[in-house]
Amino acid sequence: MATAKTFRVLPGFGLTLGYTLVYLSLIVLIPLAAVFIKATSLSFADFWQTVTDPQVVSSYRVTFLTSLAAAAINVIFGLLLAWSLVRYEFWGKRVVDALIDLPFALPTAVAGITLSALYAKNGWIGSLLAPLGIKVAFTPLGILVALTFIGLPFVVRTIQPVLQELSLEFEEAATTLGANRWQASRYVVLPALLPAIITGFTLAFARAVGEYGSVVFIAGNIPMVSEITPLLIITRLEQFDVAGATAIAVVMLVVSFILLLVINVLQHWASSQGSRLKEGKAA
Amino acid sequence: MNFKINDFHSGKKTLALAFLLGVTSLTGFAHAADIQLRNVSYDPTRELYAEYNPLFNKYWQGKTGDNVTVEQSHGGSGKQARALLDGLDGDVATLALGYDIDSLASKGDLLPKNWQSLLPHNSTPYTSTIVFLVRKGNPKGIKDWPDLAKADVEVVTPNPKTSGGARWNYLAAWGYALKQPGGNEAKAKAFVKNIFANVKVLDTGARGSTTTFTQREVGDVLITWENEAFLALKEFGADHYEIITPSLSILAEPPVAVVEKYAKQHGTEAVAKAYLEYLYTPEAQDIIGKHFFRPRDEKALAKYKDQFPNLQLFTLQEVFGSWEKAQNTHFADKGTFDQIKQLP
Numbered sequence A: 001m002a003t004a005k006t007f008r009v010l011p012g013f014g015l016t017l018g019y020t021l022v023y024l025s026l027i028v029l030i031p032l033a034a035v036f037i038k039a040t041s042l043s044f045a046d047f048w049q050t051v052t053d054p055q056v057v058s059s060y061r062v063t064f065l066t067s068l069a070a071a072a073i074n075v076i077f078g079l080l081l082a083w084s085l086v087r088y089e090f091w092g093k094r095v096v097d098a099l100i101d102l103p104f105a106l107p108t109a110v111a112g113i114t115l116s117a118l119y120a121k122n123g124w125i126g127s128l129l130a131p132l133g134i135k136v137a138f139t140p141l142g143i144l145v146a147l148t149f150i151g152l153p154f155v156v157r158t159i160q161p162v163l164q165e166l167s168l169e170f171e172e173a174a175t176t177l178g179a180n181r182w183q184a185s186r187y188v189v190l191p192a193l194l195p196a197i198i199t200g201f202t203l204a205f206a207r208a209v210g211e212y213g214s215v216v217f218i219a220g221n222i223p224m225v226s227e228i229t230p231l232l233i234i235t236r237l238e239q240f241d242v243a244g245a246t247a248i249a250v251v252m253l254v255v256s257f258i259l260l261l262v263i264n265v266l267q268h269w270a271s272s273q274g275s276r277l278k279e280g281k282a283a
Numbered sequence B: 001m002n003f004k005i006n007d008f009h010s011g012k013k014t015l016a017l018a019f020l021l022g023v024t025s026l027t028g029f030a031h032a033a034d035i036q037l038r039n040v041s042y043d044p045t046r047e048l049y050a051e052y053n054p055l056f057n058k059y060w061q062g063k064t065g066d067n068v069t070v071e072q073s074h075g076g077s078g079k080q081a082r083a084l085l086d087g088l089d090g091d092v093a094t095l096a097l098g099y100d101i102d103s104l105a106s107k108g109d110l111l112p113k114n115w116q117s118l119l120p121h122n123s124t125p126y127t128s129t130i131v132f133l134v135r136k137g138n139p140k141g142i143k144d145w146p147d148l149a150k151a152d153v154e155v156v157t158p159n160p161k162t163s164g165g166a167r168w169n170y171l172a173a174w175g176y177a178l179k180q181p182g183g184n185e186a187k188a189k190a191f192v193k194n195i196f197a198n199v200k201v202l203d204t205g206a207r208g209s210t211t212t213f214t215q216r217e218v219g220d221v222l223i224t225w226e227n228e229a230f231l232a233l234k235e236f237g238a239d240h241y242e243i244i245t246p247s248l249s250i251l252a253e254p255p256v257a258v259v260e261k262y263a264k265q266h267g268t269e270a271v272a273k274a275y276l277e278y279l280y281t282p283e284a285q286d287i288i289g290k291h292f293f294r295p296r297d298e299k300a301l302a303k304y305k306d307q308f309p310n311l312q313l314f315t316l317q318e319v320f321g322s323w324e325k326a327q328n329t330h331f332a333d334k335g336t337f338d339q340i341k342q343l344p
Helices: A013-039 A044-051 A054-087 A093-099 A108-119 A126-132 A140-165 A168-176 A181-210 A229-238 A242-278 B011-027 B043-064 B077-085 B098-108 B164-178 B185-197 B206-214 B226-236 B260-266 B269-280 B282-290 B298-303 B316-320 B323-331 B336-342
Strands: B034-042 B067-075 B092-094 B126-135 B199-201 B221-225 B241-244 B248-252 B256-258 B312-314
Touching (some): A044 A242, A108 A126, B043 B226, B043 B269, B077 B092, B092 B098, B092 B269, B164 B185, B164 B316, B164 B323, B185 B336, B221 B226, B282 B298
Parallel strands (some): B034 B092
Antiparallel strands (some): B126 B241
């Protein structure tokens, strides 16, 4: 295996790598670099003051916590959805399958306005929750609802194909070997699905961190309570403070990058666990 | 021939002209030009300009034979100024406050610094003020500014950082507190802080706040433009809401200006200027009153005097000096608005 040159059926490594680098640079790296360069127009003291302003720090907390919570909710309910769609036949299955992609297609502003109309205290859902003392629209809970809505397809669509590949025979084999239902799910199904679950979680989380359009309509946007970081960036831009806006953007980028990196490492670990299982080396 | 070829620089207009030439030479009809104007405006003027534009077109057609189509762009005032600076090529800017048009001059050289002296009445053909909209029967008994600072009152206003209207709201409350017996800056700050502690939803623009208050039924009182409050009454019925006029408020002057740089590029300077000047004529002033803006013209004002209650008005210049000063003290980073929102 460890030869310097591996024989490949199709040529073109140089071409494809070159294309990959150029394309990535144009689409991703250059815009990101521009953000960093613009932020350096601030002195370090100014930069630090901007990104550690109490209002800004509070918005990081709101943004990252609600995004994590929304991604976690989506993992649980997305997994259930994917499971029903793959393992069972039922009437209207194709419609349900198509519905899942709707949050992808719907303009985020429309989603935000619809959700805030539904969850306001005079809305269909909000009016049912209001007597219980639960307020959703115009609270951080509203942000969670919007982020859960937009993140759902990411989880379902990453788990679904893996689950389709996962043949029923694995579970049957586990059962014939004496595993009970819990053991079969915990030691056979879950390890195989874990990489896809983590990918789905990551995508839903990353999407939620950057979400602006749907959230501003339902959040209430109260500083220190329900104000998300993307809104603060927009606010600064509208005050012609481009450097301040990019400074906050840089912090978001760095934090997101670190979180994604950690999740990637986790995923690597999870898939190595999964392949160990497939090769029959599991303890 | 009424049009001059040189007036049409942009490619799109040249194309349109070529097409028009083709059509008119085929049909042999009138030689009128089709002129496009773009009016970049703020949220609550939608209905006003929707009615004003055809009126101006009629006037301009009568005068020159040319047909003017006005394309409207509406949004939060600050956002619209930002868009103009970023290259949205509006021929005229009709925004919520002088500061936003000032920024077009200072940050982008889009128009001369003395723009406000180019048209009558500080370039503001209509004025308005800040009033309260409450639910029918006024269940919380709101009469004046101090009622907004009471603990059990929920207030809706847009964010002064992004909304021009909200800056007028904020300054109106501040000015009210200053003008009370024994009023000073510290007291005004505490007063405004109490009002904003009651704010449950901060939308980015005036129209967003109106929606939140009316359709989402959030809050006991909406602080808003007088014209926006009347519009809400008209849209949703006077049996749902009432307007409360405080004893003292600010004279809001939403100014207009030709964005000279873009108008020059389009060759529309003359028609853009006429478009704004025509706002001062009796016909236009009547439409202005009809859409609940306070007309400058005495006759139009007299005609609509029943809909505008008398109240004491102070000007921004009188209390805050200038927009630039007001902006730096109150709405810039670390200004009083940031301070009152961050204090526990």
